[in-house]
Amino acid sequence: MKMQTIDFTHPRAGQMFVDSLRQTGFALIKQHPVPETLLQTLYAQWKQFFLGDDKHDFVIDEPVEPDNRGGFIPAAVSETAVGHSVKDIKEFYHLIPGQQVPPSLQLASMEYLNLTFQVGQTLLAWSQQYAPKAATRGLSEPLDKILSIDASLLRILHYPALNGDEELGAMRAAAHEDVNLLTILPVSEQPGLQVRDKAGHWHEVVGNVGDLIINSGDMLQEATGGFFPSTPHQVVNPEKNHDNVSRLSIPYFLTPRLDVRLSAQYTAGEFLAERLALLNR
Numbered sequence: 001m002k003m004q005t006i007d008f009t010h011p012r013a014g015q016m017f018v019d020s021l022r023q024t025g026f027a028l029i030k031q032h033p034v035p036e037t038l039l040q041t042l043y044a045q046w047k048q049f050f051l052g053d054d055k056h057d058f059v060i061d062e063p064v065e066p067d068n069r070g071g072f073i074p075a076a077v078s079e080t081a082v083g084h085s086v087k088d089i090k091e092f093y094h095l096i097p098g099q100q101v102p103p104s105l106q107l108a109s110m111e112y113l114n115l116t117f118q119v120g121q122t123l124l125a126w127s128q129q130y131a132p133k134a135a136t137r138g139l140s141e142p143l144d145k146i147l148s149i150d151a152s153l154l155r156i157l158h159y160p161a162l163n164g165d166e167e168l169g170a171m172r173a174a175a176h177e178d179v180n181l182l183t184i185l186p187v188s189e190q191p192g193l194q195v196r197d198k199a200g201h202w203h204e205v206v207g208n209v210g211d212l213i214i215n216s217g218d219m220l221q222e223a224t225g226g227f228f229p230s231t232p233h234q235v236v237n238p239e240k241n242h243d244n245v246s247r248l249s250i251p252y253f254l255t256p257r258l259d260v261r262l263s264a265q266y267t268a269g270e271f272l273a274e275r276l277a278l279l280n281r
Contacts, residue, residue: 003195005207008032008119014126021127021216025231026195026205028187029212034115036210039186041108043248049102050091050158050246058093058100070099075160081174082278089162089172089237095154113154113252116184116212120254121147123182123214127228135227140261143223147181151255151268159192159247162237172247173235178217179275180253185213190247196232205233219255219271223262 004020005028006013020027049055060071073079075091095101095109125144128136136143159172172192185193187207194202195215205213221230238244256262258269266274 003027003205005030005211008122015130017123017126017214018130021214021228022131024195024197025216025229026233027214028205028207029119029214030208030210032119032212034112034119034186034212038108038112038115039210042112042250043189045105045108046093046156046158046250047246047248049093049105050248054102055091055093058102060094070094070096070101081176082275084174086167086170086174088174089166089170090157090159092158093156095156097149109154109156112250113149116154116252117147117149117152117254119212120152120182120184120252123184124254127220127224131224131227135224138225138261138263139223143181143220146256146260146268147254148257151258152180153253153255155251155253157249157251159235159249161244161246171234172237175232175234177230177232178215178251178253179219179272180217180255181220181223182254183213183215183217183251184254185215185249185251187211187213188247188249190245191243192235192238192247193249194234194236196234202234217253218275219262219268222266222271225263 003024003026004016006016008029008031017027055072058072060069060073072093073091078087078090080087101109124147128143187209189209193205195205196202207213216228216230218230220228256268260268262268262271
């Protein structure tokens with residue numbers, strides 16, 4: 001499985017991005033507008049947050065995902081991927097503009113959110129421009145006009161080091177697809193992210209720290225009649241003792257306004273409600 005690494009500033013970046021997303025559901029972006037120094041700050045600050053006790057001051061009581069409430073979700077009430085019976089080994093924070101954010105983390109986090117939202121606008125404009133017109137005929141508006149910063153969700157994930165008493169079969173993130181249009185994810189300093197190809201084989205996603213991993217979600221698949229596939233991916237547990245360290249992951253789930261019609265069958269709001277019902281059974 002070969003996803004492309006694309007220079008965001010290249011004259012043919014849009015076409016190359018659409019080709020990679022079409023073939024694999026994934027692409028890697030380099031030379032993008034998000035400074036690596038900002039990513040380093042973001043990782044360092046959120047690592048300290050998850051290691052401290054103040055995170056419990058921001059707890060959401062009964063989380064669902066994706067959610068419209070900002071706050072901390074402890075591992076004990078974390079989620080179980082659709083089709084699985086064992087909770088993932090993770091804790092996370094939902095960051096949404098205008099809602100609770102730890103004060104010391106607000107500046108860097110909001111700068112990152114705003115920059116990646118702009119990157120997402122460009123990626124969706126490329127998707128609209130270079131995908132066949134027939135692929136988006138079910139949409140009520142062009143792809144580059146539907147994105148909502150309020151409906152989108154920045155999630156900061158912390159996968160703790162394994163302690164040996166995890167539930168049998170538990171993974172850091174069991175195989176799943178994302179619900180939204182596009183996900184933007186900085187390459188983590190720790191390995192573990194894998195993507196499944198069309199033959200059912202798993203491949204590690206390899207990129208340079210500072211690059212952005214982009215993948216299409218279920219909403220984009222629905223909105224384009226399957227032209228852009230929503231590809232299963234997972235985060236596997238470390239295999240060796242020296243690799244058994246905590247891992248941070250900061251995906252930004254880009255989501256349209258909920259009134260947007262994705263297809264003849266669904267608005268974005270109807271699609272989201274159906275997926276939430278599956279997630280929370």
